[in-house]
Amino acid sequence: MSAGTDKGRDMLWQRFTVAIPYIWLLIFFLAPFAIILKISTADPIIAQPPFTPTFDDGGALLATADNYKFLLTDKLYIITYLKSVSMAATATILCLLLGFPMAYGIARAGSAARSILLLLVILPFWISFLLRVYAWMGLLNNHGVINNFLMWLGIIDAPLQLIYTDFAIYIGLVYSYLPFMILPLYAILERMDLDLVDAALDLGARPSQAFWDVTWPLARPGVIAGCLLVFIPAMGEYVIPYLLGGPEALMIGRVLFDEFFVNRDWPLASSVAIVLLMMLVVPIVFLQRSQAKDAGGAA
């Protein structure tokens, strides 16, 4: 066999390696968004499928922007979007407040302890997400573990309303997404040169000063990655507000789900999804940039 065909075969093989996952993602990741976009400009009708076609039989465009107009003027939807942003942002900050000291402590532990502590952070992530949220239902219930314990201690006489509140949603969000905050923070804190902090302290900096002037700027890429990894999926969360939140807990993921499955308004559900996606494009691009930079730095 000549060297030429060998080389040709290798090139072919490289193309094949790129093409298979590429085509898969084009069909099953990108194309679906085009379809959502198309359906979001239709009107709901009682038919199968329950929306109007984009073009009529003569080829005239039937697309409308009514769904978007409705979303952007309806008070309930605007409030729901804003509430989702504020809940996801609050949960992100709570994750950071709890996750940063934890990641710091893990990164500074001895090497044997460190790998066990890290394992203990990752372990819950492998256990079913749904069951972890369910576990909190048992704790927060009116007759649940926390209320029973507090009543047994005599701190309260009647059960506190813990479940079906915003408080319960925050607990669920922080509990579920905490590992996503700790891992990128740990990765960066572990690599950090401790001598820099010591130098700052030796030169007379107060510990808080050393933290804000040295540790925090160095840890920033990890903080940004961790915050985005928590904020973006929390925005669209469905299970947590459904199981732990009250009926008035309007998070956008839940509204989308109900619009689709309960009201069967596919076009409106599609436009809810598109608007949510538009809100997340900026943070997603940010995340992509930071990951790319990270990969570039490691190489």
Place this chain on the structure above:
Amino acid sequence: MNRKTSRFVLSVLAFGYAFLYIPLASVIVYSFNDSRLATVWGGFSTRWYGELLRNEQVLDAAFLSLRIAVTTATFATIFGTMAGMALSRFGGFRGRTLFAGMIISPLVMPEVITGLSLLLLFISLQQLIGWPAHRGFTTITIAHTTFAMAYVTVIIQSRLSGMDQSLEEAAMDLGGRPLRVVFDITLPLIAPAMVAGWLLAFTLSLDDLVIATFVSGPGGSTLPMLIFSKVKLGVTPDINALATLIILFVSISVIVAWYAMRRMQRQTEKNMQTAAK
């Protein structure tokens, strides 16, 4: 670390781990509760485990979930390894930016969006070409593969970028053709990452509720879908038993895998040191 911060960090660590593990411990304890009222202690009993194992609905759903998870993990590992190699070894190829974007986006895409978009794709395909005729095993597996392969790609990519390329280059210099080098050198070196990727994809698939709810049809209930339909109504003792079994199974597997990997890593380090002498 000075002592004051250290005490603060230690107390946050203790609080954080208590926060992570108390809910799991409470589920395990209550799974042995004899009372039907899941929150009132009625004495020790294992009756819910017996009821669980006699519940055919649960067993069917668990079997469907396992079949989907194994298929998903296998395809996601193959596609993810290909994508990871393409991104870290092939340099700049045409459409790389779009490719990298499509790989990272499913990692953070809210599940409701992924689920809705894939369902609408399957419905459109059905109208256009008659496939998929039913929604169930196939459609859930395709959906899971799509988001799980993103995780595998990231694992493979980080393994490849942290890896010394000199072995591959040496093999090429010695006249090994690229394809042989991949199979004889690269793949064996990234095999641990592929195993990790397979396990992660398997877990992600087994775990998913929202996407499966969208793309599944009538009758195709996965285990999380069945659990969700039960826990919507509140805490039930048989779900506590099921959760306990899953928690114990996952914990033991993760700890065993972690231990095995650590031993392997130490062995490699030792071999490297011996080789360097």
